[in-house]
Amino acid sequence: MKRTGAEIILDSLVAHGVHTVFGYPGGACLPLYDALYHYQDRINHILVRHEQGAAFAADGYARASGDVGVCIATSGPGVTNLVTGIAGAHMDSVPVVALTGQVPRNLLGTDGFQETDATGVMLPVTKHNWLVMNAEELPRVMEEAFHIANTGRKGPVQVDVPKDVYLEEVEFDSVPPLSIRGYNPEEGLQPDPTLVREAAEVIHGSEKPIILAGHGIHYSGAYEELLAFAEKANIPVITTLHGVSSFPESHDLSFGMVGMHGNIYANWAVDRADLLISLGMRFDDRVTGRLEDFATEARIIHVDIDPAEIGKNVNTDVGIVADLKPTIRALIDEIGQLDHSPWVKQICQWREDHPSLAIRETEIVLPQWVIRQIYHITNGEAVVVTDVGQAQMWAAQHFWYDRRNTFFSSGGLGAMGYAFPASIGVKYARPNEQVWCIIGDGGFQMTLQDLAVVKEHNVDVKIAIINNNHLGMIRQWQTLFYDSRFMSAKLENPDFVKLAEAYGLTGMRATTKSDVVKVLKEAEKIPGPVVMDLVVDEVEKVYPMVPAGSSLAETIEGDEVQEARYA
Amino acid sequence: MRHVLIADVEDQPGVLNRIASLFRRRAYNIESLAVGHSHRPGISRMTIVVAEDHKEAIQVAKQLDKLIEVISVTDVTEQRHVSREMALAKIAAPEMKRTEILQLANVYRAQVVDVSPGSIILEVTGDEDKIDSFVEIIRPYGILELSRTGEVAMVRGRAMPAPTLMAEDGPAA
Numbered sequence: 187m188k189r190t191g192a193e194i195i196l197d198s199l200v201a202h203g204v205h206t207v208f209g210y211p212g213g214a215c216l217p218l219y220d221a222l223y224h225y226q227d228r229i230n231h232i233l234v235r236h237e238q239g240a241a242f243a244a245d246g247y248a249r250a251s252g253d254v255g256v257c258i259a260t261s262g263p264g265v266t267n268l269v270t271g272i273a274g275a276h277m278d279s280v281p282v283v284a285l286t287g288q289v290p291r292n293l294l295g296t297d298g299f300q301e302t303d304a305t306g307v308m309l310p311v312t313k314h315n316w317l318v319m320n321a322e323e324l325p326r327v328m329e330e331a332f333h334i335a336n337t338g339r340k341g342p343v344q345v346d347v348p349k350d351v352y353l354e355e356v357e358f359d360s361v362p363p364l365s366i367r368g369y370n371p372e373e374g375l376q377p378d379p380t381l382v383r384e385a386a387e388v389i390h391g392s393e394k395p396i397i398l399a400g401h402g403i404h405y406s407g408a409y410e411e412l413l414a415f416a417e418k419a420n421i422p423v424i425t426t427l428h429g430v431s432s433f434p435e436s437h438d439l440s441f442g443m444v445g446m447h448g449n450i451y452a453n454w455a456v457d458r459a460d461l462l463i464s465l466g467m468r469f470d471d472r473v474t475g476r477l478e479d480f481a482t483e484a485r486i487i488h489v490d491i492d493p494a495e496i497g498k499n500v501n502t503d504v505g506i507v508a509d510l511k512p513t514i515r516a517l518i519d520e521i522g523q524l525d526h527s528p529w530v531k532q533i534c535q536w537r538e539d540h541p542s543l544a545i546r547e548t549e550i551v552l553p554q555w556v557i558r559q560i561y562h563i564t565n566g567e568a569v570v571v572t573d574v575g576q577a578q579m580w581a582a583q584h585f586w587y588d589r590r591n592t593f594f595s596s597g598g599l600g601a602m603g604y605a606f607p608a609s610i611g612v613k614y615a616r617p618n619e620q621v622w623c624i625i626g627d628g629g630f631q632m633t634l635q636d637l638a639v640v641k642e643h644n645v646d647v648k649i650a651i652i653n654n655n656h657l658g659m660i661r662q663w664q665t666l667f668y669d670s671r672f673m674s675a676k677l678e679n680p681d682f683v684k685l686a687e688a689y690g691l692t693g694m695r696a697t698t699k700s701d702v703v704k705v706l707k708e709a710e711k712i713p714g715p716v717v718m719d720l721v722v723d724e725v726e727k728v729y730p731m732v733p734a735g736s737s738l739a740e741t742i743e744g745d746e747v748q749e750a751r752y753a
Numbered sequence: 754m755r756h757v758l759i760a761d762v763e764d765q766p767g768v769l770n771r772i773a774s775l776f777r778r779r780a781y782n783i784e785s786l787a788v789g790h791s792h793r794p795g796i797s798r799m800t801i802v803v804a805e806d807h808k809e810a811i812q813v814a815k816q817l818d819k820l821i822e823v824i825s826v827t828d829v830t831e832q833r834h835v836s837r838e839m840a841l842a843k844i845a846a847p848e849m850k851r852t853e854i855l856q857l858a859n860v861y862r863a864q865v866v867d868v869s870p871g872s873i874i875l876e877v878t879g880d881e882d883k884i885d886s887f888v889e890i891i892r893p894y895g896i897l898e899l900s901r902t903g904e905v906a907m908v909r910g911r912a913m914p915a916p917t918l919m920a921e922d923g924p925a926a
Contacts, residue, residue, distance in 0.1 A: 317767075367824050368820070368824040369821045493818070
């Protein structure tokens, strides 16, 4: 059967169950869009208003659905605009296929109009990428692209296709069987039984163990296993930022998040533990604080699907390269019913004495309090997508996540502007759930042009701008570490309500606590997107905090100035 | 310490770029890299010498192995292996010095590959130490040009380089 390159690509999307893609057309990928015209019944193309939004939306879609997210951009500026989103997906191991157009083959290397070395630019921020020089290669490349993106340690891939290759007609009957001799992720799924036994022995010998749950729990879908393991071994569970919503936070063994803005009792617990059972996390510097002083008394069991993560940042006592699900199952079988109640009690005592998540009674609107209201008003059922900075940390801290995989954030890359487009992707993946985008006034202005997208498609995303009229985290750092020399921290903001209205959307502002409650309740009832300008105190800092270069033991609980302000 | 890695990679455009990019990005110290066809069609063999301690060398190998087009990576430093490097040296050789130079060349089993008025090109093969020593010996005569290949390595005996790194995933030293 004769098929064009573009048709082969779209057939492949359909075959892989892709029904929503996010993209932006341009000269070099017009043939792909022309083919899409005939696939509209099978593939829903969402026209974003900037390619970065396409990458973020595909990322959000992938995280929320467990499937591969797909984004499309043209050559040159199209692909360079994708880079931030793809780099974020790479840092956070999110399966995304980026389809990018390229100048025709005869112009390659001639500095043609809108030519960029697209595979060169994307190389360090993708798991793999291809420049496809013949349409005959496309069936194989597309198959490999989906396979590589969504197996092993997941990640984004890019398929760069010259304009004339989209148009090239070739004989195509069936997709060739996968055969990539340098890539065998299925070999690394089952844990080595000897290592599991070793790990179990180490666990039995521990009095103060901690489970550190990371992003891998979500990717492996090892929620039941984590819960059963924690309960059988009676071990406190502490999560990384990406581990949030992998373990029910109302559980007696849950102690929230660790790291730079982790709970003080969680940080102390990790600092004083004699064993860390690290599941699908990678000891990022935001987690460990000063590495030399990280968990100095602890032995470390590290389970990860990526062999290169074992021993990369910390030395491990037992390193297991495997999928978490079978590994935790094997661990459960290997260990007996354990009791660590004195240790659990100790951490509970710390929590009682140092309640990191207590919110001060104030008249003024505190951002933490706003997050807590969102939690209450949505009965904790919202799916939360956060941006980067203060609002991100408050959303991680003060919304309590009991439901699985309901917290999405740009973690590794920390890309401002992520939350809003990502929340569009999340909503497409989970149309029946409430999606709340919690974002700062700074981050929102990085990608707000997609307001046109939520209007056009009535994408029901609740946009809660935690508006302190500042780049809050910048202000916080300048306050703490630069003697309050505020440089480019204050934002002269537009009227977000009018802005929403200009896009034909509902906008609401709240400046008092009673207004906040009213606005949130109203927004929750409106069946469609809403922009909420929630004006909060501009001075409030995120605590607890581990200053950069300090250890978890040196976590700062708060500051007296802040405490005294509304006392 | 020096570590010698052997990597079998797909013989495709861009592979070298990916590997170079990895080394640059993660700031690994690379001493030499030699690449050429292997005995298997479609597969190139690279010998990469890195100046890293044991822990870092394991990281280098693991990160290399993650590249899709890298089929296998082995650190042969601790295995019995032979390694060779080749050098071409163009030496200033006025007629009166030529015999002397040729005698030295003989000691190093170096081949004469070109003789021109006033200069001579020698080809010498051996491990890094031998080449270093050869270069030092001929330096006083005046090296006009020097070109070295970088090291290629092979494990002794019938053993092939272990196909994966899983065996080394235990506790980091």
